[in-house]
Amino acid sequence: MTATAHTADRVFDGERILENQAVLIEDKAVTDIIALGDLPADIPLQQYPGCTLIPGLIDTHMHFMRWQGPLFLAYGVTSVRDTGNDLAWILQCRDEWPQKPWPRILCLGPLLDGTPPGHAFVAHAITDTDSAVAAVQQTAAAAVDGIKLYASIAAEWIAPMTETSHAAGLKVSMHCLPHGVLAAGRAGIDEFYHLDGILADIWPDHPPGWLAVWGDPDFDKTWDRQREVADAIAAMHLVSTPTLAYWDSQWRIRVAEPFPEERQYMPADLFQWSAAEPDAELGAVWQRAQQAASRFQGLLLERQVPTLAGSDTPCGGILPGQSLWRELSLLVTAGLSPIGALRSATSTAADFLERPELGRLQKGCAADFAVVRGDLGQQIPERPELVSVMRDGTSYAPNALLQAAETVAPSWRDEPWARQFAEHWAKRTAARP
Numbered sequence: 001m002t003a004t005a006h007t008a009d010r011v012f013d014g015e016r017i018l019e020n021q022a023v024l025i026e027d028k029a030v031t032d033i034i035a036l037g038d039l040p041a042d043i044p045l046q047q048y049p050g051c052t053l054i055p056g057l058i059d060t061h062m063h064f065m066r067w068q069g070p071l072f073l074a075y076g077v078t079s080v081r082d083t084g085n086d087l088a089w090i091l092q093c094r095d096e097w098p099q100k101p102w103p104r105i106l107c108l109g110p111l112l113d114g115t116p117p118g119h120a121f122v123a124h125a126i127t128d129t130d131s132a133v134a135a136v137q138q139t140a141a142a143a144v145d146g147i148k149l150y151a152s153i154a155a156e157w158i159a160p161m162t163e164t165s166h167a168a169g170l171k172v173s174m175h176c177l178p179h180g181v182l183a184a185g186r187a188g189i190d191e192f193y194h195l196d197g198i199l200a201d202i203w204p205d206h207p208p209g210w211l212a213v214w215g216d217p218d219f220d221k222t223w224d225r226q227r228e229v230a231d232a233i234a235a236m237h238l239v240s241t242p243t244l245a246y247w248d249s250q251w252r253i254r255v256a257e258p259f260p261e262e263r264q265y266m267p268a269d270l271f272q273w274s275a276a277e278p279d280a281e282l283g284a285v286w287q288r289a290q291q292a293a294s295r296f297q298g299l300l301l302e303r304q305v306p307t308l309a310g311s312d313t314p315c316g317g318i319l320p321g322q323s324l325w326r327e328l329s330l331l332v333t334a335g336l337s338p339i340g341a342l343r344s345a346t347s348t349a350a351d352f353l354e355r356p357e358l359g360r361l362q363k364g365c366a367a368d369f370a371v372v373r374g375d376l377g378q379q380i381p382e383r384p385e386l387v388s389v390m391r392d393g394t395s396y397a398p399n400a401l402l403q404a405a406e407t408v409a410p411s412w413r414d415e416p417w418a419r420q421f422a423e424h425w426a427k428r429t430a431a432r433p
């Protein structure tokens with residue numbers, strides 16, 4: 001197999017920006033990064049002027065559907081971690097990715113949840129401590145990449161579940177509603193999603209409700225307590241995956257005709273099921289909540305709490321791949337530098353996932369990279385222009401992937417998350433007067 005070299009005005013190796021360097025690829029691996037002047041004359045060099053070459057991005061929080069695969073690749077996302085799906089179905093997809101124009105797939109199996117679970121088609125329902133431990137053992141035995149606890153897990157199940165998971169060599173990620181992040185952290189979890197549970201820690205006697213509480217004028221008076229909670233989270237070495245793109249989507253889908261470009265690629269029914277009725281007032285409540293959540297995430301960033309980029313697509317009607325770029329720009333708004341944001345979707349993510357072959361461009365890493373127009377060290381574009389993508393040594397043209405993505409096979413309706421969205425939608429419409 002012959003080697004090829006790839007260079008751009010700037011190369012981000014997962015840690016820092018380099019200039020006048022080329023990435024050497026052989027078969028499915030990066031074999032070196034070397035100075036352009038040292039490049040052997042017999043190695044063909046592909047140059048990308050005006051661009052930044054980055055490791056393939058990792059979306060650490062999403063729920064896989066087959067139609068998403070080419071879109072992720074088109075936006076330079078070469079790895080995804082599915083954070084809740086039907087176990088047998090997602091394991092099948094994880095086996096298939098090398099033969100498809102998809103990102104590589106990691107998965108946490110089903111949402112381990114109480115009874116009845118919030119999302120029955122993608123959950124494993126638990127009734128007591130014994131079944132909680134058995135659920136972790138059963139999921140771990142399927143060789144998943146981590147364990148996910150969902151929102152109605154009883155507080156006393158968390159510690160036995162994390163002990164069982166850690167004994168199997170797997171980290172535990174959780175929606176910490178309603179017990180709070182600190183209680184879940186003391187019970188041993190490794191990562192928390194969506195900033196869920198923070199309200200219970202910051203403002204235990206808050207007014208009833210959930211969403212409006214974030215934007216409540218009195219929420220700002222909890223600032224000292226917010227700092228204490230952020231200190232405690234940092235001291236526990238927890239990892240935050242705030243999915244700010246999901247928070248952001250919740251006001252956007254309440255304006256008229258939301259996401260005109262995204263809708264072109266998403267199955268129309270699925271978009272309708274995940275969107276909402278236009279509602280300016282509720283949209284404004286979501287926007288205030290998002291700003292409060294972003295400020296709290298900023299406190300975590302000040303304390304160096306490791307933060308991973310995750311989009312939560314397809315929830316909120318957001319587009320696979322493009323929504324991860326929105327997440328990166330929202331993380332910059334919350335306080336990360338552009339380089340820090342890129343790390344959250346590359347090296348920081350790979351370190352947490354214990355996948356040293358991902359998220360970096362260095363000897364021995366997977367041949368996964370993306371070439372993006374502009375200087376990403378200066379600015380993260382919310383709508384990036386992708387020039388080329390390589391996944392596992394295979395090159396893809398982003399525009400060809402986007403064109404292919406305009407047609408979605410009707411079988412998407414048989415997939416677990418399609419059935420889940422359809423059921424939620426049917427219940428919502430039946431409840432309407």
Ligand SMILES: [Zn+2]
Pocket residue numbers: 061062063083084312315
């Ligand atoms: Zn999710």
